[in-house]
């Protein structure tokens with residue numbers, strides 16, 4: 001066995017929902033979280049907690065939002081969860097994880113989903129847990145990120161529909177245990193012999209949809225964060241039946257509409273409408289309703305459809321042309337609310353890749 005082992009893990013960001021597909025649809029996009037990992041097996045003792053040194057560059061580096069404590073950092077705490085479910089208490093001595101993160105945090109581009117997916121792969125690689133398939137890793141992800149759309153896209157790549165299998169009552173109880181029992185707070189798990197609950201088998205599933213090659217994703221990223229948990233708290237517990245039917249009608253169209261080449265702008269525009277989450281999130285994202293309602297393929301050549309990306313505040317506009325003009329128009333609405341933005345043109349991406 002090589003004494004110094006190195007590998008990289010590359011996980012895409014994602015845009016979830018794409019309008020009506022709340023907690024179902026995900027699209028992996030071409031901006032990647034990368035982990036550069038070195039395991040120095042010549043060392044027998046480490047000065048770092050849990051044998052792991054973390055360094056970080058990119059988003060979250062200067063703000064301190066990405067913790068360098070292996071039990072607090074989302075990526076390494078997820079890796080520890082996988083390791084501890086397999087009776088390995090810590091990282092191999094001595095592990096260095098360098099995080100390169102271009103994905104803006106708390107903006108609706110799946111930064112936490114990417115961190116969770118990269119984390120399960122990190123646990124698998126560090127623990128030499130070769131028997132863990134992608135589908136089993138998906139189970140681990142769903143014990144942490146409890147909606148499957150972002151993690152499904154980040155893990156498998158492309159344009160995916162995700163769904164949960166009906167579980168036995170015992171397995172439902174195991175899946176829904178509090179997150180604090182899956183990822184204990186720092187110090188809660190160190191050397192206590194605590195063995196976290198392993199996920200039930202076969203929780204999450206996915207299906208890949210086709211994506212027309214002409215369609216590109218314009219992401220308009222406002223300079224403020226909306227924590228996904230907060231954006232879920234503003235949603236109602238119950239919905240009027242006409243609103244549910246409205247979304248069901250559109251979700252039946254969406255995967256077909258986005259797979260057809262050449263794309264039909266009117267069909268896509270219609271298929272990207274939503275009444276289950278966007279109207280409620282308007283309270284957290286000034287300008288959202290105006291952006292979604294004021295732009296159509298007729299008024300904006302090249303535009304196919306526009307929606308909130310994930311829980312926001314990023315706006316996703318799908319288009320075939322005139323990308324800069326469309327981005328400028330959306331940024332203009334945010335500017336009217338005193339909000340600065342950045343924008344990026346992205347394309348569908350493959351799922352997580354490990355390179356050794």
Ligand SMILES: Nc1ncnc2c1ncn2[C@@H]1O[C@H](COP(=O)(O)OP(=O)(O)O)[C@@H](O)[C@H]1O
Pocket residue numbers: 033065066067073074075099101104105106107108109110111112113115226227228229310311
């Ligand atoms: N690369 C990363 N490393 C560690 N933690 C991360 C990373 N990316 C995201 N996170 C955690 O996830 C949080 C953002 O999650 P969330 O509110 O779900 O927003 P998003 O829409 O970006 O997924 C961050 O504040 C941070 O705690």
Ligand SMILES: N[C@@H](CCOP(=O)(O)O)C(=O)O
Pocket residue numbers: 014015016017022023024107108109110111112113147149150228231232277309310311312
């Ligand atoms: N379906 C979820 C997706 C959250 O995505 P994120 O990128 O904002 O984490 C939701 O809409 O809450």
